[in-house]
Amino acid sequence: MSEIMDIINAFKSECACGRKHAATIEDVQIASGLVHHVGEILRNNGFSENLLLIADKNTLAAADGITESLQGFHVEYKLYDNLRVADMEHVEEIESMIAGRDISVLSVGTGSVNDPCRLAAARQQKKLCIFATAPSMDGFASYSSPIVCGGFKSSYPAKSPEVIIGDTKILASAPAALKSAGFGDMVAKYISLVDWQISALLTGEYYCEKIASLARQAVDELMELADKVTVEDEYTAGKIFEALLKTGIGMSFSQNSRPASGAEHMIAHLMECKELEEGIVPNFHGDDVGVCTLAMLEYYHAMASVPAIRAQKESVDWEKVYRFYGAMSEDIRKLNEPENIIDEVSPELLEQKWPEICQIIRSIPSCEQCREAMRKAGCKLTVEDIGKTEAFFAVCTEYSPYMRKRLTLRRMHKMIRCL
Numbered sequence: 367m368s369e370i371m372d373i374i375n376a377f378k379s380e381c382a383c384g385r386k387h388a389a390t391i392e393d394v395q396i397a398s399g400l401v402h403h404v405g406e407i408l409r410n411n412g413f414s415e416n417l418l419l420i421a422d423k424n425t426l427a428a429a430d431g432i433t434e435s436l437q438g439f440h441v442e443y444k445l446y447d448n449l450r451v452a453d454m455e456h457v458e459e460i461e462s463m464i465a466g467r468d469i470s471v472l473s474v475g476t477g478s479v480n481d482p483c484r485l486a487a488a489r490q491q492k493k494l495c496i497f498a499t500a501p502s503m504d505g506f507a508s509y510s511s512p513i514v515c516g517g518f519k520s521s522y523p524a525k526s527p528e529v530i531i532g533d534t535k536i537l538a539s540a541p542a543a544l545k546s547a548g549f550g551d552m553v554a555k556y557i558s559l560v561d562w563q564i565s566a567l568l569t570g571e572y573y574c575e576k577i578a579s580l581a582r583q584a585v586d587e588l589m590e591l592a593d594k595v596t597v598e599d600e601y602t603a604g605k606i607f608e609a610l611l612k613t614g615i616g617m618s619f620s621q622n623s624r625p626a627s628g629a630e631h632m633i634a635h636l637m638e639c640k641e642l643e644e645g646i647v648p649n650f651h652g653d654d655v656g657v658c659t660l661a662m663l664e665y666y667h668a669m670a671s672v673p674a675i676r677a678q679k680e681s682v683d684w685e686k687v688y689r690f691y692g693a694m695s696e697d698i699r700k701l702n703e704p705e706n707i708i709d710e711v712s713p714e715l716l717e718q719k720w721p722e723i724c725q726i727i728r729s730i731p732s733c734e735q736c737r738e739a740m741r742k743a744g745c746k747l748t749v750e751d752i753g754k755t756e757a758f759f760a761v762c763t764e765y766s767p768y769m770r771k772r773l774t775l776r777r778m779h780k781m782i783r784c785l
């Protein structure tokens with residue numbers, strides 16, 4: 367049994383957070399040459415003889431040998447040309463192919479291929495296997511699906527796959543750019559975890575130390591491998607994949623994306639939405655997220671160097687916010703009216719807890735340490751590297767905190783006056 371399954375099973379006992387953690391993941395296999403054993407693995411896990419294989423041209427080519435491994439199955443295919451943006455139409459299309467039938471789903475690819483499958487399989491209650499083709503982001507084991515609907519990207523509760531397969535040979539030979547993006551997505555966890563902890567401190571939001579430690583351990587381990595990320599090495603590729611799975615598993619245990627997504631992901635999501643409006647195909651998720659993480663690391667550590675603050679109620683020019691969001695403004699309004707995530711934060715408590723907040727921030731590596739690791743891992747490092755202007759980046763940083771019902775330190779920017 368893989369180390370990952372041991373971790374999943376270890377979570378099944380009663381947890382100090384008071385919740386009983388359950389994941390629907392039944393089997394995780396990571397090894398060399400697994401592409402030739404996919405049929406066997408699915409059969410062992412009770413998958414239907416009828417299979418819908420979903421991939422795009424690139425991911426199917428990467429999984430060379432997978433069709434031959436499915437002998438004895440009735441395989442139907444849904445092949446996209448180059449699926450870079452997962453849209454609700456993709457979800458509905460997949461749903462229409464599986465609704466009311468005895469059929470299981472095999473998704474071959476990474477984020478944008480897997481995300482619609484996860485939601486369609488959840489809605490139609492079908493078994494799902496994800497065959498990963500690149501260690502490019504951490505959503506493989508995740509419970510929710512980020513999907514674009516009407517130009518607005520949101521996270522939909524979906525399901526974790528029953529089976530996850532990572533063939534280290536394929537993962538190792540994935541394009542270096544995809545592996546670097548995966549690394550960028552992982553470094554983000556430092557900010558995500560800080561935001562989660564701070565929110566728990568100020569609002570009493572649900573927080574699980576065990577899940578947070580799992581994600582923290584995963585990113586710390588990956589930081590050690592920074593200089594090997596772009597090398598075609600099966601051992602390292604397997605380790606990177608495991609780290610990505612761990613944070614995904616964390617998300618499926620917390621039933622939200624708190625362990626893996628904070629202020630940095632919001633900026634990246636907002637930039638992506640704005641680019642989609644313009645018809646621009648977004649960068650790899652982890653490229654944008656990595657650069658946003660560096661910006662937040664700089665900001666968070668700068669805040670942590672402020673010994674004392676004065677806090678006041680947030681005052682926002684909402685009309686200005688909605689004007690900026692344009693076509694998305696109705697969605698944003700629903701997230702901020704009538705009640706607002708920041709209403710729960712008492713300025714007095716924020717002042718009082720400030721030393722503790724600074725301590726939480728100081729527990730993560732510095733911006734320089736992360737930048738250095740990202741440089742070794744071949745990541746994009748600057749706003750220019752990800753093809754944006756400084757002005758666009760700044761405005762997205764400013765407005766992004768309003769696009770989620772989720773408290774981050776960045777969201778409290780307008781409450782805090784440094785002394």
Ligand SMILES: [Zn+2]
Nearest residue numbers: 381383574576
């Ligand atoms: Zn727990």
Ligand SMILES: [Zn+2]
Nearest residue numbers: 503504551655
């Ligand atoms: Zn991410």
